[in-house]
Amino acid sequence: MLLLLLPSAFLLLPWAGAGRIIGGREVKPHSRPYMAYLQIESGSDTYRCGGFLIQPDAVLSAAHCVHGKGKVNITVTLGAHNIKKKELSQQKFHVGCWVIHPRYLNYRSGNDIMLLKLKKKAKMTKYVKPISLPSHNKTVTPGTKCSVSGWGQTSVTGHRTDVMLEVDLELQREEVCEESFKGYWCQSMICAGDMRGRKSTYNGDSGGPLVCNWKAHGIVSYGYQNKPFPKVFTRVSYFEPWINEQLRKFAIQEASKCT
Template sequence: MPHSRPYMALVTFKFSNRYCGGFLVREDFVMTAAHCLGRSMTVTLGAHNIKVNECTQQVIPVETPIPHPKYNSTTYANDIMLLKLKHKAKLNCNVRTICLPSKTDKVKPGMVCSVAGWGSLGVNIEGPAKLREVQLEIQRDIECIWRITYYNNAFQICVGDPTKIQTSFHGDSGGPLVCGHKAQGIVSFGDLGGTPPAVYTKIKYFLPWINRTMKRFNLRGPD
C-alpha cells in the first residue's frame, strides 16, 4: 500500500544515476549504508513513486554524511552511515521515524522480516518506480559463512532463504531490515547475481556509535 512505510528514504547523488535506500531515525537524521557515500547527497522522504513529483515528498539536502570511521570498502565491515539533514523533516502520516533496536533485542534464524526499496528486480533490470517490499527469513550464520567471504556474525546478519529467489538487490543498499516494527539491519551486500542469502549490517552492534554521533547534533528548533 502506498506510504505504508513512512520511514523510507531515497538517497540520490548529484551527477549520478545511482541511488540507495535509507530510513529516517530522527527528524534530522537518515540512516543508510557507508558504501552509499557519494557527492552532493540528497534525501527524498514521503515517496512512493520516485518517477513523479508527489505532493507527499520532502526533498532535503544532506548537510553532513557521517560514515562509520572504521568502514572497510573491501570487506564491507562497519557498513553504516548517518546522514545529517540540512533541515528537519516535517513529520506527518507519510513521513515518520522508525525505532532502532535495543541492546537486548535478538534477531534469530527463522524470523521473517521485511525489506523495502526501489532496487533492481534482477540483473540488468531497471528498478521499479514504486516502492516494493519483500518478506525475508533470517538464516543461520553458517549459510553466509559457506557462501560469502567476508561475513562476520558479530556485526552482520545473514538474510534470505537460499532455496528462494527473493532478496534485496542493486539500489536497495542502505534500506532497513524491519523486524517487529524496528529497524534491525541495513542492506549491505550479497551475491553479484542476486542469489540469497545476503548480508545486512547489524544495527544493534553499532548503538553506542549511533547514539554518540547523533548526540553531537542537538535538534534545532522549528525551521
C-alpha cells in the same frame, strides 16, 4: 531494489550487489513512512540508494553508497511512493553532513553504516515517521520473517521501478552465513534470504532497512555475485552506541561544519 519474480532459469545468472528485491511486491502506498530515497550526485554521475528516518533530521544508510565517490551532493526524499511523481506527501532535503563509520574499508569488511544529517528537520506526518531501532546487541532469532523495501532495479538488464517494492526474507542461522561469506562476523552482520524462497535483494536499494518485528535491525549491504541467496545486512543493534554518539554530536554542531 529489485522486487521481481524471476523464472528459475534466471536464478543461475551471475549477480552482484545487494539492492534489488527478487520475489517481492509493490507495497501499499505510504505504508512505510520511515523510508528514504537518496539521490547521490558525484560529478556527472548520479547514484541511488535507500535509507530510513530515525529522527526528524537524521537518516541511516550504507557507507558504500558514498565511499570512494569523491565529493558528492546528496538529496533525501521522504514520504514517497512513486519517486517519479511530485506527490503531495513528499518532503525533499539537502544533506548538511554525513559520517561514515571510522572502521569502514569496503562493504565486505563490515561496518557498512552511514548517518546523514538533514539541513532541516522533516515535518512529521502520516507519510513521514521515523522507525525505531533495536537496543544495543539485541538479536533476532533465525527463521524470523523480516522485510526489505526500496526503489531499485527490477531485472538483470537494469530496469528500475518507480514505486516502492518490498520482499519478505527469512533470517539465516549463523553457520549458514559463515559458510556463505568469507569474513562474516555475526556480531555486526545479519544474513537473510534462502534458495527455497527465491527471494533476495540486489542492486539499487543498498542502505535500506531490514525490518523485523517493527524495528530496523539491518541495513542492506552486500552479496556475492554467484550466490543470490542469502545477502548480508549491517546489524544495527551492534552499532547502536555509535549511532547515539553521532546523534549527540549532530545536536551540537552546525550542519555546515560537520561534513
